Amino acid sequence: MIYLKKGLFPIMTVILLVLAGCSDEEPAQQVTEPETRETEEPDTVEVVPADRPAAEEPDEKVKEDVSEPLYEMNPNTFSIEPIGEADPQVVLLTIDDAPDKRALDMAKTLKELEASAIFFVNGHFIDTEEKQGVLKEIHEMGFLIGNHTQTHANLKELSEEEQRQEILTVSDTVEEITGERPRFFRAPFGANTEFSKRIAEEDGMLVMNWSYGYDFEKAYMTREKIAEIMVNTELLRNGSNLLMHDREWTADALEEIVLGLREKGYEMVDPLTIKGVSD
Structure with a gap:
């Protein structure tokens, strides 16, 4: 066991x-x-x-x-017309002779008000580093730069070669400063020639004049007078192309002008939404 x-x-x-x-x-x-x-x-x-x-x-x-265009410019009246169902009650703000005295102030005012505009440049105003810096700052704020010729000469009194130089010199300079060529051309005094229009169009610019403007007339060279006429003129209507200048009185009145237009139901059209402008 x-x-x-x-x-x-x-x-x-x-x-x-x-x-x-x-x-x-x-x-x-x-x-x-x-x-x-x-x-x-x-x-x-x-x-x-x-x-x-x-x-x-x-x-x-x-x-x-x-990127689709919302408006087009009437080539006869230079007013801005809606395409399709775009809001018809708009105006286009334009400022000539920049940057002379108060262009940067005007750009800042418009920026604060979220109002678009085109600044038309004369070449003789951007021949210093200081003014080139002003132009660059305006462009960087989102405003389009237009071509208003080199010396603000009457193109009808110039030879074709002189007209070419007046226009293309500005476009070249603006491109050098901002990196972008102007997309709009406005002849001084509205005095276009067939040759100047062809040169501008070949350079990719829309040729425009305006619907109305007053700040170059002596009777409206105060803040109160220019603000009153720009908003209450009988010429104001849908699509109006408003001409203003880089002037002390216009700069002082600019906020009042924009607010007055809005009180009447108008909004400022973005120039980039105009047919033929965007690439």
Whole structure:
């Protein structure tokens, strides 16, 4: 009997080891299940970045819509006319002879009022570093720069070569300063020639005059007088192309003019929305 008990001992030992091995496997299985779930949760979170490109698509559509012209300029009256369903009750603000005295002040006023305008430049006003800096700042504020010739000469009194120089010299200088060529041309005194119009158009500019303007007349050379006539003239109508100049009295009256126009229901048209301007 003693022999049998000794023979059973190794057998019992093997059985105990097997049982111990089985009990060790179950905790391992219980640990792997939580680990699997934890690695799956970040997978579901990472789906979010995949949605981002789709969310950006509407922005691209908005850009495309904005780039479509909303207005066109009447080549006979130079007024601004809506295309399709664009708001017809708008006016275009333009400022000639910049940057002479107060152009930067005028740009700041318009910027604060969120009112668009075109600044028409004379080349002889941007022949110093100081004035070039002023022009660059106006452009960087978001305003379009127009070409108003080099010396403000009457183009009808010049040869074709002189007209070419008057126009293209300004475009070259403006591009050198701002990185962008003018997109509008306005002849001094509204005195265009067939040659000057062709040169301007070949250089990618829209040729324009204006609907009305008064600040160059002696009777309106005060803040009160120019503000009154610009807003209350009988010539004001949908699409009017308003002529103003870089002058002390006009600069002082500019905020009153913009607010007065808005009180009458007019908004300032963005020149970039005019057909033939955007690239």
